[in-house]
Amino acid sequence: MTKFQLVATAAMGLEAIVAEEVQALGYETRVDNGKVYFEGDEMAIARCNLWLRVADRVKIVVAQFPAHTFDQLFESVKAIEWERYLQVDAAFPVSGKSVKSKLFSVPDCQAITKKAIVERMKFHYKRLGFLDESGATYKIEISILKDVATLTIDTSGVGLHKRGYRQVQGDAPLKETLAAALVKISKWNPNRPFVDPFCGSGTIALEAAMIGQNIAPGYNREFISEEWPWMKQAIWEQARNEADEAADYDQELTIIGSDIDHRMVSIAQENALEAGFGDIITFKQMQARDFTTTLTDGVVVTNPPYGERIGEVEVIEQVIRDFGQVMNNYPTWSVYMLSSMENFEELYGRKTTKKRKLFNGFIRTDLYQYWGQKSRRED
Template sequence: MGKYQLIATAAMGLESLVAKEVRALGYECEVENGKVIYTGDETAIARSNLWLRTADRVKIRVGEFKALTFDELFEKTKALPWEKFLPENAEFPVIGKSVKSTLFSVSDCQAIVKKAVVERLKKHYNRSTWFEENGAFFRIEVALLKDIATITIDTSGQGLHKRGYRVDQGEAPLKETLAAALVMLTNWKADHPFMDPFCGSGTIPIEAALIGQNIAPGFNREFASEGWDWIPEKIWDNARTEAEDLANYDQPLDILGTDIDHRMVKIAQENAFEAGLGDLIKFKQMQVRDISTPKEYGVIVGNPPYGERIGDKPEVEHMYKEMGQAFNKLDTWSIYILTSNEEFEQLYGKRATKKRKLFNGFIRTDLYQYWGKRPPRSFE
């Protein structure tokens, strides 16, 4: 088994959650802006892809070095052990980005890295000409930050938020990774009620159900690294068997998603069935002002409209006031609302116990947290 330096990339504000997940898998890690770095073998690659709920991708760091000239970038890239990773017929596009670096032309950096890898592999495979790229897929990235080039190979393929259960979605769907993070940032336990009053296409309730039954989020999809010949099929089989064994399908759940739009409720139901959770989650058409429940010590997680479009603002502000009035009666419930609206607390009518800055795509938002009364010990 090899040892690889792995990078789990994370959206801004979620690094500590990703690190917590990496440690839960048994790997020591370091946290940097937008990424969590750790060492692992082929099994770690498979398990990380299957289990990380809040990471965007899992990458292998092939090398990191200073590069002030294209020559330097070429030679140092060529010196890396590409034959360890890429077979003779590998398909390997190169993507790139450059921030605050002398080498600012991304297209030139990509072309140079591609050429350097080709030269290294031609020498290793004893080829005078290049060959068809009709084999396994390896996406290489060259990322320059303050003249330091980090060169990685992506093990995930499609981003980890692509769980594979979305049949359809609304206008502004929440990424599955952020939805999972919102659930994990609460005090919810699987034997307590859970509600999302703005469920849209059902992402938050579905992620809550996956967490509640400890189902690996990547269980129903494939990853780019499954096609790599140096990761034996048995490793993936074992990782999936472990995921199956750890799932708690008998855990009863009380999860409700509501939305004002009956079409979204139907889409949410279809997505839940696609995820294999259709019988576990209830969906209902309802306005937020009508929400009431005799149940106690539950958790509400909501991603309501933000009123970003000028015309929507008065309507959204009115809805926030109605939400505050409806939720005020749920004094044992903990409530978590994600919005970019800076006047949310005034409109809602109550100061948050705690606020956490998060990014929904490129929109800066706050997670407003209202903690309910602590349940008696008999209830916990």
């Protein structure tokens, strides 16, 4: 099989988790801001798209070179062996971005890149007229940072956060990739109870269930690279068969999601049914302050409302105060709460064991971590 330079893109702050995921699949990594680089073949493309829970996309790094002038950009792009990736009828839309570079006009960079690829393709395939672009699609990106151009081809298509189970969502849904990251940071394992007391549409609980039963997050969706002639169907079949064999559908889980809004509880239940966890995750309408349990050594992972609108902040502050008091009754439980409130620790009533900066979309947040006391229970 052919070796490719690959990159898994990730939200800022989540690169290390993505690197761990890539390494778990057997590939060595190099981490940069928002990116995890590794080398792999066609099977690596399939496996990473199926298995990466926290990455946004998997891309092929086609080339990287200095680009100070448009002529330099054109000639460098034209020199690339595009025929290695694109068949004669390939469709190849070009997107672009430019940061701190002399070539700051993104539309011009896109147009020049497209023209250079067309010239290369026409020469290689001995075509005089237009390329019809009626075949499989290859989404190409020209990205220029500090006068260094990087060309990539997206192998994922729709972002990897689109698992396929979320049929309905609330007003401020948590991205599936971030939800999975929160579960992974908590080090939760399926032998421990898991609770999300502000569950919304159920994303965190659903991601926990997939992790608990070792279900590949991309198992039930399609990827743009499945259309490519050189990504043989047998590769995808093998990768999906491996994922199916790795899943532990019989693993028992104690996962509970609750929310004050009965409408959100119904949405979460619908999404759980769609994901195949209808009988595994318990969703119920309940205020967080009413949480009680006889279980020990549990894990709470949650994303409470941030109170963005006028009048909401005071309400949310009281909710966090109440929940902090409730959790004082459960010293063996670990709590992980994502919040944008700078006074969160004061509200919760305890200094955090550890704090981690993360971005929920464009919102700067912190993951407040409170580690529970160890009990005699064996995981």
